[in-house]
Amino acid sequence: MGQRTRNTAGAPPSDGHVDPATESFVVHRNLLFTVAYEMLGSATDAEDVLQETWLRWAGVDLRTVRDERAYLIRVTTRQALSRLRTLRRRRESYVGSWLPEPLLTVPDVAEDVELADSVSMAMLLVLETLAPVERAVFVLREVFDLGYDEIALAVDKSPVAVRQVAHRARAHVTARRPRRVVPPAEARGALKAFQRAVETGDLQRLLDMIAPDVVLLTDGGGIAQAAPAPVVGADRVAHVLGRINTAVVLHPTQVNGYPALILRVGGEVDTVLAVHIDDGLITGLYAVRNPEKLSRIDREAIVTR
Incomplete structure (x- = not known):
């Protein structure tokens, strides 16, 4: 197994002084990486999304942000959706079978059965069959348990529409997902x-x-x-x-x-x-x-x- 290192791509450079925006971003960084990766199936693109998220976050007046976690997830989701639409077009001309970029994960991940299932190769291939907005809604609702109002802000739809998308995406995934999570x-x-x-x-x-x-x-x-x-x-x-x-x-x-x-x-x-x-x-x-x-x-x- 390779040397254990933290995900640092997309994090702002450190000069010894940590301002509140940087501190908040670092606290949520691994969560944001997971959101982006589950939407894209690519660590490389997820890291690019985090860089874009940081650039937007750095210009925000924190006094206007009530829930920093929700705000950062919202920005990450929007950036990931934009990138996902581009990736979809590229994957149409991909040579041979396309598979997600594999992640070497820490042992603790396997103990969180729902998280392990959500980032598994089998599940990511199922998510690949969803439309971009369906994928975003499913990931945010089923994996990260965000409320419909929060998801609506992230995907630019009404809460009612998000509920409908969530129901449709859940049924689609249930019909295709692995039958049983293996211990x-x-x-x-x-x-x-x-x-x-x-x-x-x-x-x-x-x-x-x-x-x-x-x-x-x-x-x-x-x-x-x-x-x-x-x-x-x-x-x-x-x-x-x-x-x-x-x-x-x-x-x-x-x-x-x-x-x-x-x-x-x-x-x-x-x-x-x-x-x-x-x-x-x-x-x-x-x-x-x-x-x-x-x-x-x-x-x-x-x-x-």
């Missing part, structure tokens, strides 16, 4: 067994661990080699996993709140492999190989609610 201990045990099977090339053990309709998504971004389309079915997925080079070293870690594997070649990160488990079987495998999404994987990100 951390169960997930760690399954990952350990999966790692042994991959390292030994034991195809039968792999077949025993993966669901018949398992799906493997590989994100190379047109830069690294990757399957051009999802690989579906136990036999096909086991065959792909069985071809992992013996020179690859597998390191267990925690990514997006759940156990995952970092694959290294010659000491360099080659792939981050996250798994999704349902009813004791692996139903989803998410392999991020795009090097542009792996530059931060050795730095822990602090996500919070």
Whole structure:
């Protein structure tokens, strides 16, 4: 596991004197990062949103702000919505499968089951199927428990309209989200067994661990080699996993709140492999190989609610 560092991108520079605006921003920074990341699925873009939020916050007269947390979330949401609409257009031309940028998360995240579920690869892919405003409303309401009036100010809609959007988004996500949240201990045990099977090339053990309709998504971004389309079915997925080079070293870690594997070649990160488990079987495998999404994987990100 990489060295633990705090998320500092987007925070104002320190000259030894901390003014009230800076102090408040730093206090809420990890929360704002989590909001932006859940809306965008990209740590890089989330950090850019935080920088934009800080620039706007620095010019605010704090005497006019009644609730600094709500105000900062509102600004972050607006900036993230603007960026999300741009990202949506870019992702339409993305080469191959698109996956969220993986986050190396601290062990404490797994203990907050709802938070871990909200930043998991599986959930972020579900959120990707929502329209931008639906995604913002769902994240703010279901994850951060903001009131409809506060959300209305963030997305520039009436509270009544926000309630309707929230209901629609909740139904959409419920129909697509994972059936059951797996306890951390169960997930760690399954990952350990999966790692042994991959390292030994034991195809039968792999077949025993993966669901018949398992799906493997590989994100190379047109830069690294990757399957051009999802690989579906136990036999096909086991065959792909069985071809992992013996020179690859597998390191267990925690990514997006759940156990995952970092694959290294010659000491360099080659792939981050996250798994999704349902009813004791692996139903989803998410392999991020795009090097542009792996530059931060050795730095822990602090996500919070």
